[in-house]
Amino acid sequence: MLGIGILAASFINIDLEEKDVEGPVAKYDFKKEPKIKGLTFVAPPRPFSENPMPYIQSVNAEWIAVIPYGFIPKDDHKVAHGSERQWWGEREEGVVETITKAHESGLRVMIKPQIWMHGSWIGDFTLDNDKHWQEWEETYSKYILQYARIAQEQGVDMLCIGTEFKKAMQDNSDYWYHLIDQIRAVYDGPLTYSSNWDEYKDVPIWDKLDYIGISAYFPLTDEKEPSHATLKKEWKPVVKELERFANKHKKKIIFTEFGYLSVDGCAGKTWILEKERDKHNQNQKAQADAFHCLFSTFWDEDWWAGGFFWKWYPEMRPNRKDFYNKDYSPQGKLAEKTIAEWYGKR
Template sequence: MNAIYPKPVRQFSFSCCLFLMALLANCQSTVPFVYTGKKMKGVNLVAPPQKPNDSTLMALRADNGTWVAVVPYGFCKKDDPHFYWHGNPPPGERRMGQWWGETPEGIAGTVAMARAQGLKVMLKPHVWMMGGSHLDLAFDKEADWQSFETDYRGYVLGNARIADSLKVDLFCITTELDKFSMARPDFWKTLIADVRKVYKGQLTYAANWDRFAQIPFWKELDYIGVDAYFPLDDAKTPSEKAMVRGWKKPMAELAELSGKHQKPILFTEFGYRACDHAAEKPWESETDCQPNPTAQANAYAALTAAVWPQPWFAGGFVWKWHMNERHGHRERDMFSPQGKPAEVALKKMYGGE
């Protein structure tokens, strides 16, 4: 054999084989993902202070909606290594002074109202940080990390048990704790494994639009969740055509991540205020708002045209939808499409597949 196949030829052939294997592996990792399920046509519900009627859920059904996200907040303070929720009130207090929709009773009641309208449910815990942004939650001391993680683990697992007891269709393990997620990946991977022990349904996580590619545990989940507040255009009243162009870069990044992990992309939040410059910094909620319902409706139409047909797209949840007749008109509430031209655009979006 050595006389027929000299050593240099064998080495060359082996190198070629390695090259071809690497090339094949690379090709396989970039195969586009194709989602074959039904798209989720959802909204993020604003937890009501008292038990509401279900008239706005009836309106959502009429708008072709099929899902709601129930959002029970928990609370912390900047640089405080403790977390508080209905199952863990602050020291000296018997219970949290939370709105009805954020309590276990309210969660169960909201789920029942949604089911009565034929709507599916995602339970989506969310952090409200006082004095800072939950996006940048972090600690310098290991003891503080561990203290916070003990509390937060209780919050997530408590909600996972509620989700399982109510047979909720999808559980979002948390919302936009991206810096925490990147700093403590082992904690999150263990937590996800523990959630799977108590909740039988599918899982996602809601990553912020500018950090979704850096989340270290997508392979542990069923959906890649993204809060899709991508900047698309800086015009006062951006056109649908301009915003469709603005979607090109984020869509390429989303498609790449979906192909890498072979998982669907779910917009755990998407929305625009009915204000001037609605698509310049869609995440802003506290800045001044010059009312502009056309800008909001155009942004919905652009998402319908650009994102909705993508093969990797599993649907999304509008931010936000009020569960009462009085939706409010404060600037921070201008995200809701209810009673605006954007609701007509949403109905058209949700009417298609």
């Protein structure tokens, strides 16, 4: 490992913070560590035509999240992965090559196996048949443990054990506890789970993990181009709740995903905007402002470990401004400079 185990913070009980009806929560002095300055790396369909890491380093990123997607096909419940029909970068050979190039460039890596489900969001996935649950568990465990072994072999710096299993996490928590034990037997680095922004309080397994992970698409405002003051105001109650939660569990919070489309209203309901992006005007300034206010809100919070913005295309270059004009990627947009400035901070 690259010494990232030290990121599992030590905590010192120092006082009590009076909160709402849930009662007082002990404040903790979270050990100061460098922020995780990360991005989510989009797996390429073919082997790299050139090394993509220098461009990543140009925005001062220090971590990448590598996503070897698995799939639940239509009318099925079992996890499929590794088919030759999948993109090269999502298969084991592409994942290993990506990790190798990242480490050779001095970048740290989180492997984040993630499930795509045909026609639906994985957060809605659940089963009411014990046999089907058993089959799903067997296929998901095989998928995750494959990448736990790769993480150990390749000296990967962190592993995310799942992403946004809102119903499946709550309906089948015993499975997740057992899975974590299996992963710990294979991989000795830090573990997290990527909960959706509206489910993190209901996840039962934080005590077994090193970090609280959140897909941080908190809806702040539907204004087309809100001011910095408006964005900061809307973040305040979110910060209060996140700080309380971190103190309660004595663990730092990582934004395992965060990001904004480059469209009007991008700080609002991202999941709706994503489906309707063609109806909205491109707005690079709104995207850049949203990034800036997120960083300015959380950067100095010791309980916030940093995170991985969504997302980064390895074959994309800044001069291709026609490429995904309204997409999450900040590449070639105003937000790229904003990210570079914040990630350049020490």
